[in-house]
Amino acid sequence: MSMEIFMKSPTGRTICLRVNPTDTLSTVKAKIQEQQRLVYNGVQLDDNLTLADYNIQHMSTLDLQEKxxxxxxxxxxxxxxxxxxxxxxxxxxxxxxxxxxxxxxxxxxxxxxxxxxx
Known part of the structure; x- marks a missing residue:
């Protein structure tokens, strides 16, 4: 079952992605093709965990932080x-x-x- 999440860059740009709750964060990063950190509710997300591990749900917004x-x-x-x-x-x-x-x-x-x- 797929869902949509949004990512907001430090410049304010918002990206919409279609993902699965079982996708790892490295899979999500590959979809945006940027070398940035993902943050949700102030927590830096581990690449090896899934969206479900962080309770990231449909219409959630992740923040991108530049490395x-x-x-x-x-x-x-x-x-x-x-x-x-x-x-x-x-x-x-x-x-x-x-x-x-x-x-x-x-x-x-x-x-x-x-x-x-x-």
Whole structure:
């Protein structure tokens, strides 16, 4: 039994799709042929789950969020780190993600330079 759902892009464009409740989100993404994240009621949707798993029903609207990557040059070691962010992330969110990644990166580098006790 097929149903129609709507997807709204960050630019306000709305797309109507005919889908089945058992379609996976990766199937739905393939239908729109865009590399974007799908969000429903504020929750990012997992590609491997179905529309029924999220209780997405006839005439539901999904939001499309653009994926973006930013590159951070870590100057102490000289390594470039890639960070995936959302178009809706605030500067504060991005700074928090950068801080988290850099702490993990520096911890791994410091831990790998420590001598191992035999």
């Amino acid at each position: 973006m990557q930013i590159y951070i040059k870590e100057t102490l070691v000289g390594t470039t780190i890639t960070l995936e962010v959302d178009s809706l992330d605030t500067i504060g969110n991005v700074k928090a993600k950068i801080a988290y990644i850099l702490r993990a990166f520096l911890w791994i580098n410091n831990a790998s330079s420590l001598p191992i006790n035999s």
